[in-house]
Amino acid sequence: MRVINLSDLRAKFDSIEGNHPGSFDEWVQRAEQCLIAIRPMTKKQRSNYWSNNNIWRELYPALSELSGHKCWYSEAPESSGEWEIEHFRPKAESKSEDGAVILEDGYWWLSYSWTNFRFAGSLVNKLRKDRFDSGNEVYGKGNFFPLDGDGLAQTGDEECDCERPLLIDPIKPRDVTLISFDQNGDPYPTYNEEDNPLYNKKATLSIKFYGLDHTPLRRGRSKIWSNCEMVVKKAHNYIKNNINDQVRRDEKIDECFLLLHNYSKYTEPYSMIVRNFVKEKIKDDEYSWLKDVELVLV
Known part of the structure; x- marks a missing residue:
């Protein structure tokens, strides 16, 4: 995993769209209208609306460009499987590492926020087992978004600064240094539990939920x-x-x-x-x- 400069998204998008004046701003305006539309909706209504108005897919080429056409989490090449735009903070429901529901409605207010989008391979984003391993453990991020401490963002909080996510975020420079790899390609926490328990836990959970030890x-x-x-x-x-x-x-x-x-x-x-x-x-x-x-x- 290496750091992604998400602030370059606007320029990438406009360049791909032929530098049409206001291209990215036009997309943002449409996203704001979609957010207004889902505010009064129930959870089920939002889910149906997202299925028919997933305009975040239009950002796919630009998000892919930011990483050199690789998964932001695993660095696997884009040609190695299916790829999708992932919501870092889950839009429909969020769960702790043990599966307990934290936010029943998830971070729905960030569902159209481009700052919450990450480019991911389906092997990272979806729950699944390692087809090359006989074990029964399930990997993948899904709706998991564990937090450290009691801080929890309230509806409408676009920054969520009060939270301490326990999953590594590829847009944060320090975060991407928390996982190292050995000669066999196996990932491991850069910091041991004694030296830095928080960094160790973030790395351990990220390896699991991003499926970074997939064969x-x-x-x-x-x-x-x-x-x-x-x-x-x-x-x-x-x-x-x-x-x-x-x-x-x-x-x-x-x-x-x-x-x-x-x-x-x-x-x-x-x-x-x-x-x-x-x-x-x-x-x-x-x-x-x-x-x-x-x-x-x-």
Whole structure:
């Protein structure tokens, strides 16, 4: 998972729409009219209205552009399955991590708020089991939106600043650092429970509810890690065996840095794996030459 700059959505949308003056503003005005329409409705009436007026789908291309056409949560490429616009705060009902209902009507007032939209693969957004695993545990976000503490947004609160969500939000820079990955592609909390219990819990719950340990995702990450390993191993072998050829050694390092830089681009699948790989590799003093690559990762 890497940070998404949601403030760029307006420019992306207008660019895709041919820079028509007011394109995004026109969409916002329509969304406001939809919100006015659902205010007096019952929960069932809202559900029917959303089905017939899901204008958030019009933002699909622009939201996809923001992540380089990848799921905002898993970094899986768009071509790997079905994709949809997900409401970060559930629009119809919200539940705690144990399944208890928190808001029976959900955050319905944010159902047409573009700041509440996230671009997600259906494997993240919908409840399901890992088809490659014999276990019976169900994964997926669904209506789960656990909170820490007693703060709970009231109807009409567009910012929801009083809440402390226990699910990682890809538009928050600090949040995306809370999960790390190993060479097998397995996700794990960056902070242990003793050092930071809140960050550990957010990572643990996010891994579960976003299904980040789904088998295909682990395989994809592991492949990127292996690619990085192969590139570094090749450069390192030359460095060790050609200590008197400084010019050529520098060229090999540059070649290695460029490949790792390319793997880390936001358009590349599972790009955060590159940072995790480098972080682990430079713990070995033998790879001190690799440390500066952190400056060119994107």
